[in-house]
Amino acid sequence: MHSIPARRKPPAALAVLAAWAAGVGAALALADLPGCHQPLAAPIAPADADGAAPHRGGVLRLAATQDLRTLDPAGPADSLGVQAQQLIFAGLVDLDDQSRVVPDLAESWQVEDGGQTYRFVLRQGVVMHDGQELTADDVKRSAERALHPSTPNPNASYFDGIAGYADFLGGRTEHLEGVVVDGRYAVSFHLSAPDATFLSILAMHTLRPVCRTGGSRYVDTWLACGAGPFRLEQDGWQRGASLRLVRHDAYFRPGLPYLDAVEWTFNMQPLPQRFRFESGDLDVLRDMTQADMGRYRADPRWQPLGKAEADTNVFGESMNTRMPPFDNLEVRRAVAAAIDREHYRLLSPGSVSVLTRLIPSGLPAYAGGEEQRYDYPAALEHMRKAGYPFDPATGQGGWPKTITYPINDKGLLVYTAQVLQQELAKIGIRIEIRLMTWPALMALQQRPGNVAISPGGWGMDYPDPSSFFEPLFTTGAIGPESTYNSSFYSNPPFDALVARAHRELDVPTRIALYAQANAILCDDAPWAFTFSSHKYDLRQPYVRGPLLHPVWGMDPTRSWIDRTGTALEQAVGRPR
Amino acid sequence: MSRLASRIAWSVFVVWAVVSITFVVQTVLPGDPARMVAGAQARPADVARIRARLGLDRSLPEQYVRFWTRLVHVGPLDARAAPDHTSCAVIAPLRGGRSLHLDFGKSFQMSQPVVDVLVARMPRTFALALVAMAIQLLFGVGTGVVAAVKRDSWLDRVLVSASLLGLSVPTFLIALGLQLLFARTLRWLPLDGFGSDLAEHARSMVLPALTLGIYGAAYYTRLVRDEMIVLMRSDWVRTARAKGLPEWRIVVTHALRNAMVPVVTAAGLDLGALMGGAIVTETVFRWPGLGELSVKAMLNRDGPVIGACVIVTSVAIVGANVLVDFAYARLDPRVTGRRAGGTR
Numbered sequence: 001m002h003s004i005p006a007r008r009k010p011p012a013a014l015a016v017l018a019a020w021a022a023g024v025g026a027a028l029a030l031a032d033l034p035g036c037h038q039p040l041a042a043p044i045a046p047a048d049a050d051g052a053a054p055h056r057g058g059v060l061r062l063a064a065t066q067d068l069r070t071l072d073p074a075g076p077a078d079s080l081g082v083q084a085q086q087l088i089f090a091g092l093v094d095l096d097d098q099s100r101v102v103p104d105l106a107e108s109w110q111v112e113d114g115g116q117t118y119r120f121v122l123r124q125g126v127v128m129h130d131g132q133e134l135t136a137d138d139v140k141r142s143a144e145r146a147l148h149p150s151t152p153n154p155n156a157s158y159f160d161g162i163a164g165y166a167d168f169l170g171g172r173t174e175h176l177e178g179v180v181v182d183g184r185y186a187v188s189f190h191l192s193a194p195d196a197t198f199l200s201i202l203a204m205h206t207l208r209p210v211c212r213t214g215g216s217r218y219v220d221t222w223l224a225c226g227a228g229p230f231r232l233e234q235d236g237w238q239r240g241a242s243l244r245l246v247r248h249d250a251y252f253r254p255g256l257p258y259l260d261a262v263e264w265t266f267n268m269q270p271l272p273q274r275f276r277f278e279s280g281d282l283d284v285l286r287d288m289t290q291a292d293m294g295r296y297r298a299d300p301r302w303q304p305l306g307k308a309e310a311d312t313n314v315f316g317e318s319m320n321t322r323m324p325p326f327d328n329l330e331v332r333r334a335v336a337a338a339i340d341r342e343h344y345r346l347l348s349p350g351s352v353s354v355l356t357r358l359i360p361s362g363l364p365a366y367a368g369g370e371e372q373r374y375d376y377p378a379a380l381e382h383m384r385k386a387g388y389p390f391d392p393a394t395g396q397g398g399w400p401k402t403i404t405y406p407i408n409d410k411g412l413l414v415y416t417a418q419v420l421q422q423e424l425a426k427i428g429i430r431i432e433i434r435l436m437t438w439p440a441l442m443a444l445q446q447r448p449g450n451v452a453i454s455p456g457g458w459g460m461d462y463p464d465p466s467s468f469f470e471p472l473f474t475t476g477a478i479g480p481e482s483t484y485n486s487s488f489y490s491n492p493p494f495d496a497l498v499a500r501a502h503r504e505l506d507v508p509t510r511i512a513l514y515a516q517a518n519a520i521l522c523d524d525a526p527w528a529f530t531f532s533s534h535k536y537d538l539r540q541p542y543v544r545g546p547l548l549h550p551v552w553g554m555d556p557t558r559s560w561i562d563r564t565g566t567a568l569e570q571a572v573g574r575p576r
Numbered sequence: 577m578s579r580l581a582s583r584i585a586w587s588v589f590v591v592w593a594v595v596s597i598t599f600v601v602q603t604v605l606p607g608d609p610a611r612m613v614a615g616a617q618a619r620p621a622d623v624a625r626i627r628a629r630l631g632l633d634r635s636l637p638e639q640y641v642r643f644w645t646r647l648v649h650v651g652p653l654d655a656r657a658a659p660d661h662t663s664c665a666v667i668a669p670l671r672g673g674r675s676l677h678l679d680f681g682k683s684f685q686m687s688q689p690v691v692d693v694l695v696a697r698m699p700r701t702f703a704l705a706l707v708a709m710a711i712q713l714l715f716g717v718g719t720g721v722v723a724a725v726k727r728d729s730w731l732d733r734v735l736v737s738a739s740l741l742g743l744s745v746p747t748f749l750i751a752l753g754l755q756l757l758f759a760r761t762l763r764w765l766p767l768d769g770f771g772s773d774l775a776e777h778a779r780s781m782v783l784p785a786l787t788l789g790i791y792g793a794a795y796y797t798r799l800v801r802d803e804m805i806v807l808m809r810s811d812w813v814r815t816a817r818a819k820g821l822p823e824w825r826i827v828v829t830h831a832l833r834n835a836m837v838p839v840v841t842a843a844g845l846d847l848g849a850l851m852g853g854a855i856v857t858e859t860v861f862r863w864p865g866l867g868e869l870s871v872k873a874m875l876n877r878d879g880p881v882i883g884a885c886v887i888v889t890s891v892a893i894v895g896a897n898v899l900v901d902f903a904y905a906r907l908d909p910r911v912t913g914r915r916a917g918g919t920r
Contacts, residue, residue: 156625
């Protein structure tokens with residue numbers, strides 16, 4: 001017969017307690033490791049502390065939280081694609097580290113017919129990644145390939161000023177009439193109207209010459225091939241995982257690039273990026289948590305190795321000029337004066353800059369002039385003039401209704417919305433924050449009569465003030481279906497000023513025209529400008545040379561690696 | 577045989593219903609897929625052109641019919657050579673130089689045939705799911721049996737507490753802990769990624785599989801323990817003991833076999849869900865499988881990928897359910913008898 005053994009009295013409470021203590025202890029230890037109390041790893045020293053001269057060799061390893069969609073300059077672009085395309089494709093013109101247009105594949109250019117014709121002379125002997133020499137025919141073929149109606153090019157309409165664009169897009173002509181080959185090494189772009197922005201727009205990647213393997217029509221499966229400093233290695237793009245570009249030895253700038261290769265790993269979250277960066281498996285850290293950014297910025301060993309990227313975007317509170325109470329100019333002025341932008345900056349001091357006018361500091365030539373200032377008494381006075389006096393002592397008065405303020409449900413706007421709510425409450429404007437998805441917010445903002453006030457934001461498409469003024473504030477930008485002019489601001493004198501500036505070739509005159517336009521905006525206040533945001537990058541000390549670029553984000557053409565030993569060898573034994 | 581046919585018919589209906597609901601839901605959600613492709617700042621004219629290229633300017637019924645008629649259709653033997661079949665995969669050759677095609681369309685975001693994306697990603701997710709499920713069952717059933725046999729002992733309490741902890745801790749925290757310990761501190765395993773050869777794939781799979789395994793094992797521990805405790809008190813176990821059968825045999829061949837019925841149910845559903853992709857785990861470990869793909873597709877309104885992922889997931893879950901049904905019969909012959917009687 002089976003005997004049931006007598007149970008020993010177990011130290012039950014003790015065992016449970018021990019198990020839980022072990023679990024909680026482990027959880028706390030895990031939570032603590034990447035947290036605030038563990039010291040940061042030290043930077044990995046370069047091979048030559050004195051800063052050796054540039055030399056060839058080395059691989060720059062980068063990571064990104066997002067994925068790469070395409071390498072084709074004529075295809076849908078994103079910030080990561082722009083960085084990679086900048087290395088693969090050279091353009092007729094490029095942008096320098098001050099966002100100025102400089103020659104690249106074009107040796108020189110002339111602007112003729114009062115800004116209606118741009119004639120380029122190409123460098124001779126430029127060898128593309130397929131070994132063929134670049135000629136003017138390649139420039140024309142690449143332009144037609146990028147602007148053909150069958151190409152999913154989201155930037156095509158930027159080039160709608162090229163003569164014959166409409167006919168080409170409509171399929172009525174086989175070739176783009178406005179792009180003319182003037183010889184083996186000369187090509188002209190004829191525009192339908194004078195355009196001072198054309199060179200800036202041409203510096204974008206869209207029309208950059210592609211190899212003959214790219215053909216004259218866009219194909220999804222084409223392997224990127226251009227004339228840039230790096231070329232795509234065979235099987236170098238593992239979709240969803242990584243990209244490897246290797247040096248183009250026949251690059252037209254002698255001696256460049258220095259690096260053997262540039263590698264990206266995609267879809268990597270900020271914490272694994274930090275782990276790899278500290279162990280020397282990543283050379284640059286571009287995505288980090290707010291907490292980590294604060295710690296790196298506070299650490300004297302890392303401070304000199306960190307750099308904020310240029311401000312090339314603008315954020316503000318967009319007020320619908322067709323909806324009450326913001327159809328009242330004095331109310332808009334009150335909002336612009338009631339917001340203390342410093343409160344926005346303090347939300348993320350490492351990545352946010354105060355913005356008081358339309359043009360961000362990343363476009364320095366145009367970034368001065370009139371501004372919106374925080375002035376609380378003035379804000380109250382504007383409310384009084386608007387007919388909605390507010391008494392801060394009693395909290396009585398102001399706009400009598402609560403206004404809905406829709407925001408995207410993630411990111412910084414969740415916090416800036418709360419700052420705005422508090423600032424506006426001080427002048428008697430009460431807002432109710434409503435969270436929604438980004439596509440829903442866009443759909444809401446783009447139709448008139450939907451939303452009285454909402455967050456506005458815009459990134460610089462090309463380095464010219466027109467990239468901000470025209471889509472955000474001109475009457476022409478208000479379409480029947482959708483618009484980025486979410487304040488539905490319409491001011492004919494302002495429109496005329498911006499249109500004139502668009503055509504004006506003389507730079508000082510353009511600067512003066514845009515300064516006038518900016519002054520109008522600051523006073524009319526369709527937006528209360530609030531902040532710009534930027535990335536903060538850290539590099540290991542052995543990454544030498546210029547790396548960041550104000551428009552492309554990153555351009556390691558002149559970077560080099562000054563390092564010895566493997567990552568593991570360097571990581572082990574380092575002071576922690 | 578008729579039961580099998582009815583199960584398959586019901587499964588087809590379920591897949592159709594799920595995909596149709598998904599199709600409707602994603603079209604009524606605010607947000608324009610063409611805008612997501614073109615970018616936030618693309619001009620309306622460019623967005624409109626891209627919309628037409630993606631076929632999104634067609635009416636909703638037209639898009640719906642086209643999706644289903646393209647899903648499985650007859651086409652040329654060399655699918656990719658024909659202009660209208662560049663996103664197709666041949667699933668069976670037919671007579672007369674024709675073949676049966678499978679076509680989910682092209683991904684809006686990746687500009688790749690969705691079939692190709694699935695072919696690349698499905699084996700990764702399936703492999704991860706199978707290994708994770710093996711870990712879950714191995715540890716979960718093992719510890720559950722031990723806890724039941726050693727009921728009320730200190731070992732039982734430790735295992736029960738540990739399983740409760742395993743259930744309570746979110747997956748991403750388990751993942752982070754494993755990354756910190758095995759990848760960052762000990763450097764035994766890769767932090768994340770997929771690797772480039774079979775050995776690296778295997779090494780890269782250990783941590784995500786362990787993450788899913790720990791989480792699931794905790795559940796199975798509790799399930800098996802509770803079942804076993806009830807079963808060990810049953811009359812037939814007492815009879816077996818009275819007959820003098822060894823305790824291990826009573827546990828394994830009598831109690832455990834019966835305890836496996838609910839375990840098989842849960843495991844079948846879990847396996848189906850895992851086949852659809854373990855979203856958090858795949859994202860944390862950069863495991864390029866279906867979970868990560870479907871989340872991105874949803875965020876980007878990538879309709880063809882969403883449709884394909886939903887079909888794969890629903891087929892996996894429905895298929896797992898069918899398998900579970902048939903596994904019952906193996907574990908408990910009474911099930912077949914009852915159902916057979918019912919259908920007659």
